[in-house]
Amino acid sequence: MEAQRAPADLPDGFGVAVVREDGRWRCAPMRSSSLKSLTAAETELRELRSAGAVFGLLDVDDEFFVIVRPAPAGTRLLLSDATAALDYDIAAEALENLDADLEEEDLEDSDPFEEGDLAVLSDIGLHEDVLGVILSETDLYADEQIGRIAREMGFADELSAVLDRLGR
Template identity: 60%
Template sequence: MAVQEPVAGFAVAVVREDGRWRCSALEPAALTNLDAAITELAKMRSTGAVFGLLAVDDEFFVIVRPSPRGPSLLLSDAAAALDYDIAADVLDLLRADPPDEDDESIWPEGDLEILADIGLPAPELEVIAGEVDLYPDEQLQMIAQRCGFDTELSALLDEI
């Protein structure tokens, strides 16, 4: 098995419990191993929403939302699957083909409705994912702002 190079970025669990948001850091392995992220998130018990935000190498982000019937996933840039194992794993789980190496367009792949129930409709999430001039952490901050947990996310990111 190949040794995984460390990846810059952050992996955060977001939990909404009794109308309050809580953000906590996931293990660093969540940035390179989709199964690790899914497993760690699935262990978090909550009556409200539980999902993970992964900002990988200033290149793309992944949203992971566990559920009993399997995780919902959104990859901000399908082309990232050409260079990053975790992005390729997302496409595998989604049963989506990676783009051609010649294709330079950027598009999200996965469930754009992943956060619709907590205030971020699919068309808005698609616009945020399509903001190619922004880094993934900036895109995730926009998502946090729209959903109402930007203060909690900022506080956590200042700590890690």
Template identity: 55%
Template structure:
């Protein structure tokens, strides 16, 4: 997908809904190497995971995730990192909720490294790494 889908969460969801696949369809978005968002359209809605709820204070797309989750953003004084959303949204393809939480809580990793770990656990690590290498060129 084109990076323009990050213009808004609604655009990303619409683009993902338009993809046709025999398997699971979901988006993995690394936003400014600060946090990531997982978006998975499901019948009747969308499953979301925001790796750092505090990102909603600085990024519209993170605030939009919290809006859809009907969750208030954290206080500006709060400097803790915690996820919001469905930690089990990829459980059916190999990443249980507990393992997702461990990955998200690895705050010493950049979001692309966390996403690579997610891709490896879900069985498409090589494809993800190859895609990331092409982006770096």
């Protein structure tokens, strides 16, 4: 599926790399290119070369978010709103990587819905049921949902420090 919007400029938002190593959380800002390309985000996360868990939280235009978790067997993904693929290349790329069999007409007629691996973070502290509840809170913006994820998992302070440095 090809997204209809292909702006030359980057979308607003942020990307944060999250690392859990030796029982501690660490967060770092990701390059802005991660908001436009899952390949760029995945490459940047793999370059961290941590012995612990590594994942990225991408907030795109405060419209939706993507959780990207590279692993040796392949990258695990969660897209918070599959209908975003109509307007954003990175969301369309996520659906393609997930082998989601969704037609454009189906997306146009749908309310927002998640696509991907709800258990993407379950082994490091966020049960899929809790993530499902966060995703069901459609009155929250993507950055607020990411904040909830951080609070549930215990890295809210680390995330907040990165967002402060980014002026968010």
